[in-house]
Amino acid sequence: MTVTEMANYALKKQDYEKATSKQGSSDSDGNQSISDLERSYRNAEATGGDRWLCGWNPDVEPKHIVPISKDIEDLVKHQIRERYLKEQGGSSFEKVHSYNEKYKAYAKTRNGPERMSVLYTIEELKFSEMDKIMGYIKSKVPGWHHPKPFDPAIVQEYINQEEGKDNKDINISV
Missing domain, CATH: 1.20.58 (Methane Monooxygenase Hydroxylase; Chain G, domain 1)
Incomplete structure (x- = not known):
């Protein structure tokens, strides 16, 4: 899924506002809500952020000293x-x-x-x-x-x- 597709999906589903219901429960329309982690990924990608620069990304390596230019x-x-x-x-x-x-x-x-x-x-x-x-x-x-x-x-x-x-x-x- 490209960033544009993710942004369009997030906009279409209106996932920018945090759902008031708990993870895994349904919203008022009966649609399954997404997890907070998935929502934060979508919000970061849709708004032009870089998920690799976000501390909440579980795929990021533990911080350590690396060579820089x-x-x-x-x-x-x-x-x-x-x-x-x-x-x-x-x-x-x-x-x-x-x-x-x-x-x-x-x-x-x-x-x-x-x-x-x-x-x-x-x-x-x-x-x-x-x-x-x-x-x-x-x-x-x-x-x-x-x-x-x-x-x-x-x-x-x-x-x-x-x-x-x-x-x-x-x-x-x-």
Whole structure:
């Protein structure tokens, strides 16, 4: 069954509203109602969602760390570093949303069951980078804790130090 067929079926059966009756019982017209799980699949597919990115999908593999591209890894680090450098660790909804859309688009390039693990890996990378930055700030400003303000020069120093490490790993032979 294609996504379009599922959407048409869901619209025709009006399965968008959760049935008030219990699973397996009949509605007022005598039609058999569908299970909540089946309804949630139909709703996700019919509204353009990706069932592999939904936590309630039983076919999704348990979340685990998977390899991601260097570009996405750099984008995640850039996002977190920019938040601490320019916004003291905070961020606007628009910026977070735009980055999340990029991460979802990347996840959709991967095999279906692996997509949640890709997003999980990205989240773990975000937490790791935030922990490193906050640890660096605490080493320079004893007693600091989030959300206390700090000098952005400390974060810039951390970024320069980390970029130096990244550049040392690159061997360019002429």
